[in-house]
Amino acid sequence: MRFELELWHVISLVMAIVGAFWGIGRMLLAATANGINEKFGHVAAQIERLSSLEVKRGEDVLKLERELGALRLEMMRDFTRREDHNQAIAGIRISLDNMSLRIEKALAGSNGGRSDA
Structure with missing residues (x-):
């Protein structure tokens, strides 16, 4: 059994195989490009x-x-700072101390200088 192919048969067969690979390659590249575009x-x-x-x-x-x-x-x-508050309290205490000294002097002066010891 002898199998003969003419030149145009061989050329067409090679072109069909190359075309099939070309098509498969393009489909794979298109699928890859679509996947990349989707991810991006x-x-x-x-x-x-x-x-x-x-x-x-x-x-x-x-x-x-x-x-x-x-x-x-x-x-x-x-709000005031702590130093400002302390200064204000100190001023009030000094004023109260001065007032108590004045009251003591006034009371001492009204007793005629006598102390009730």
Whole structure:
């Protein structure tokens, strides 16, 4: 049994095989490209979501800074430092001591200088 092929049969057979491999290769590359594009699409969506969260977080930080500044102003208006408070109390005590000395002198002067010992 002899099998003969003419040249155009061989050429067409080789072209069919090369064409089949070419088609399969293009399908694999297209599938790979679609997978990559899909993954990058998900990554881009996550980047957008994170950037919107970052903008919101930045706005929250600015809001907190404003509130902290308002709190500082309120504390400066409503509260005194410990040194200021101690100084005010010391001034009141000195005034009370002076008043008690005056009262003692006034009482001593009304007794005629006598002490009831």
